[in-house]
Amino acid sequence: MRRLILTLALLAAAPATLHAQTPANVSVTAPWARATAASAMNGAAYATLSASGTADTLTGASTPVAGMVELHQTIQANGVMQMRPTGPLAIEPGKPLVLSPGGYHVMLMHLKQPLKQGESFPITFTFAHAAPVTVQAKIAGPGATAP
Numbered sequence: 001m002r003r004l005i006l007t008l009a010l011l012a013a014a015p016a017t018l019h020a021q022t023p024a025n026v027s028v029t030a031p032w033a034r035a036t037a038a039s040a041m042n043g044a045a046y047a048t049l050s051a052s053g054t055a056d057t058l059t060g061a062s063t064p065v066a067g068m069v070e071l072h073q074t075i076q077a078n079g080v081m082q083m084r085p086t087g088p089l090a091i092e093p094g095k096p097l098v099l100s101p102g103g104y105h106v107m108l109m110h111l112k113q114p115l116k117q118g119e120s121f122p123i124t125f126t127f128a129h130a131a132p133v134t135v136q137a138k139i140a141g142p143g144a145t146a147p
């Protein structure tokens, strides 16, 4: 009898669960950056951002190691590599947003200190819906193409 009551209670609770709004959730994996020369003003950070449940939008990033941070895209125009600021970037469930050398990246401007290989620094990603996510970006070699 007790089991039957429990089953009925679960059935009664089920519709509410189905209709509940799925909270936006974005995970950030493999955050990293390239080491910079001592005199470098700028650096770049990379990561993979995945949305689960509902789509979200990457609206920006921040880090204590840089005075200014922008979302950038590297494009090739007339055989010349150029960077330009992007607007907010969409993250669709099942289609991770990959920030990587030669593509989208977090531009770290007015570096307050050189990025030294083997060290790490905090970087916070902000979204239209999900709560901000802070991760530790590992610093790879100056010419690294992956973390």
Ligand SMILES: [Cu+2]
Pocket: 044, 072, 073, 083, 084, 105, 106, 107
């Ligand atoms: Cu850039």
